[in-house]
Amino acid sequence: MSTPSIATSSATSPSSVPFAGQILLLEDDPAIAQTVSFVLEREGYRVRACGWLHEARSALASNAPDLAILDVGLPDGNGLDLCRELRQGPLARLPVLVLSARSEEGDKVLGLELGADDYLAKPFSNRELVARVRALLRRAQAPVASTAPAVAGxxxxxxxxxxxxxxxxxxxxxxxxxxxxxxxxxxxxxxxxxxxxxxxxxxxxxxxxxxxxxxxxxxxxxxxxxxxxxxxxxxxxxxxxxxx
CATH class of the missing domain: 1.10.10.10 (Winged helix-like DNA-binding domain superfamily/Winged helix DNA-binding domain)
Incomplete structure (x- = not known):
């Protein structure tokens, strides 16, 4: 099986758009990967697109992003497996958005149980994708309230x-x-x-x-x-x- 060719957007973010964050995109469909990359880069995000699970693991090990977008069905595995691995490792708090053609409630619940922060079913609108990415990053950057009384243990x-x-x-x-x-x-x-x-x-x-x-x-x-x-x-x- 040949490696999926992921064509990332050739367009770069305009200089007037400030850098908004680094995003890892795991998507084996070149057309979807190119569209998502273009839409996010236009908003100031820097996107690293991968078409294989092992490529995404290497990318995460070399440079931790601010957010990960994971497809579910991949040529060499399942994006939810990577989500579960993230929640058990040093990137446990990395915001994760799952993209999937599986839109049944059971699929969404499984994704959330395995640690996804959000779940977006295909097909989706570009505006909704950007809105969800912004919301996840905003919540991840917000300070967490620390006031808590002493509780045993x-x-x-x-x-x-x-x-x-x-x-x-x-x-x-x-x-x-x-x-x-x-x-x-x-x-x-x-x-x-x-x-x-x-x-x-x-x-x-x-x-x-x-x-x-x-x-x-x-x-x-x-x-x-x-x-x-x-x-x-x-x-x-x-x-x-x-x-x-």
């Missing part, structure tokens, strides 16, 4: 940018960190899914209750990796979650 460090659980540094994504800090801020209080969604994703988030549930699930799994005997996050049916 948890230590918030570096102005709220990381949390230790029983001495172990948790490899949290930005959304998982936001959820945990929100729960830590008011231990014992029941937080509704809507309030967690508004606090962590923002009022304009294009997400629902299932998004909160999937991120709570992955957060719980990471806590259990440190202390399998503990489950500090309590589910209140029909109401929400609390930290006990």
């Amino acid at each position: 948890f230590v918030v460090e570096a102005e709220g940018s990381r949390v230790r659980f029983h001495g172990e540094l948790l490899p949290l994504t930005r959304r998982e960190l936001g959820l945990l800090l929100r729960l830590l801020k008011a231990p014992g209080r029941i937080h509704s899914r809507d309030s967690l969604l508004d606090a962590v994703w923002g009022m304009d988030a294009d997400s629902g209750d299932r998004t909160v549930d999937t991120h709570i699930k992955t957060l719980r799994a990471k806590l259990r990796q440190v202390r399998p005997d503990l489950d500090p996050i309590r589910t209140h049916r029909g109401m929400g979650y609390s930290l006990e």
Whole structure:
């Protein structure tokens, strides 16, 4: 099988458009890759396009981007595999947008469970793509609230940018960190899914209750990796979650 030829846009961002960030694009369809690259470069982003999974891994190892856009079906694997790898490594908090022709709810939920920050189904409009990229980068750059009372087993460090659980540094994504800090801020209080969604994703988030549930699930799994005997996050049916 020959390597997909990814033709990146030959157009460069106008000098009047400031540099907006570095983006890794993993997309094996040359036409889509060229279109996405052109649209984003026109907005000031610098795009590195890859058509193979192994190329994207090499690109990430050599130069960490500000955001990754991952296709799902690829010649040598699945973009969701790379998403899962990112969440377990040093780039755990890298914003990830999944592009996929699979638009069923189950596919979106799977992508979110594996650590994607957003999921955009094909076909999509260029304006929506740019808006979602901007939103992800804006949230990634926003300071995370660090005020949290002391809760047994948890230590918030570096102005709220990381949390230790029983001495172990948790490899949290930005959304998982936001959820945990929100729960830590008011231990014992029941937080509704809507309030967690508004606090962590923002009022304009294009997400629902299932998004909160999937991120709570992955957060719980990471806590259990440190202390399998503990489950500090309590589910209140029909109401929400609390930290006990």
